[in-house]
Amino acid sequence: MIFEIETIGAGAPRLIPFGLSMIGPVLMKYASPEMQKRFLPRIPTMEDFWCQGYSEPGAGSDLSSLKMRAVRQGDRFIVNGQKTWTTYAQYADWIFCLVRGDGEHDSKQQNGISLLLIDMKSPGVTVRPIKTLDGGHDINETWFENVEVPVENLVGEEGRAWTYAKYLLGHERTGIAGIGQCHREIARLKRYARAVPDGRGGSMFDDSRMREKIARVEMDLMALEMLLLRVATQSKGHPGPEASVVKIRGSEIQQDIAMLQMEVAWPHAWPYQAEWLEPDVAPPLEGPSWAAPACAGYFDMRKLSIYGGANEVQKNIISRMMLQA
């Protein structure tokens, strides 16, 4: 966590989290030694690029209503169904999937869910792009038609994966806090504010109201960073429902920073072009080149309060698991 905060804060790209901070910790805690030996060494080297097969049409917030089926036949599972919003499935070598078994049905829909590791090159796996409103392609529909998965790719016990799924989400949600990104973006925000003339011989940074807004978001970030480090320490690296608090605040703070960047870059931030999210593309615009991506960045940050579990649903978890406990 500290490595990530420091490197991203210094401007290095983020390491893709699906292997390193999502399925990796789950395998370390729940997988057999053979499975650990097979998959873990290939995660930090990125020899295996992972993606996440949790959400389905009709099973997002209500994840345990998922329908993808895995029926055991001898030494394999036959898998059928669909996952959606699968980020970077087009690049992935492997997908970790929550599936429903063929066993006894009982009243609790959290029971009977298993976690399978599926090779994306398996016959019957189809990835279809979902183009987002900004014209980008990060997310996909992933279809499974009679995909054969060896039983040794089952993580832990069959039908018991709801516990593993929640454990993974704890790691995903603390990662979404984005402390390193916030440090980097606040530094950028201050640079912007110092670069924009206020029309009175100074810069926007000389405006006490603007400085107050920047100070507010910086204090929020400081509090979140302390909370995150405390959660990580006290939970000994196994975050529970506190991860929902971290996720809500982290996503809100990142959205607040993006909003302030828009405010400072005004009016040059208004036009939206997806390619201006790339740092090396010079926009054909009047005004400073740094201002152009501010609007695209602002819209891109909207996703943070949805993925990893929508913020409204995190509030339900906090209410149920922490306030009523």
Ligand SMILES: Cc1cc2nc3c(=O)[nH]c(=O)nc-3n(C[C@H](O)[C@H](O)[C@H](O)COP(=O)(O)OP(=O)(O)OC[C@H]3O[C@@H](n4cnc5c(N)ncnc54)[C@H](O)[C@@H]3O)c2cc1C
């Ligand atoms: C950019 C992006 C990338 C993603 N990548 C992946 C991925 O790689 N793999 C993956 O598996 N999933 C991925 N997701 C899916 C993500 O986890 C879901 O979008 C999220 O869990 C919300 O589910 P949903 O979209 O079905 O919305 P819904 O569950 O339909 O929710 C719609 C709205 O209703 C609200 N709502 C729902 N239930 C309640 C409730 N009980 N109380 C209060 N409000 C409620 C929600 O907060 C939300 O505002 C991604 C999503 C996005 C946006």
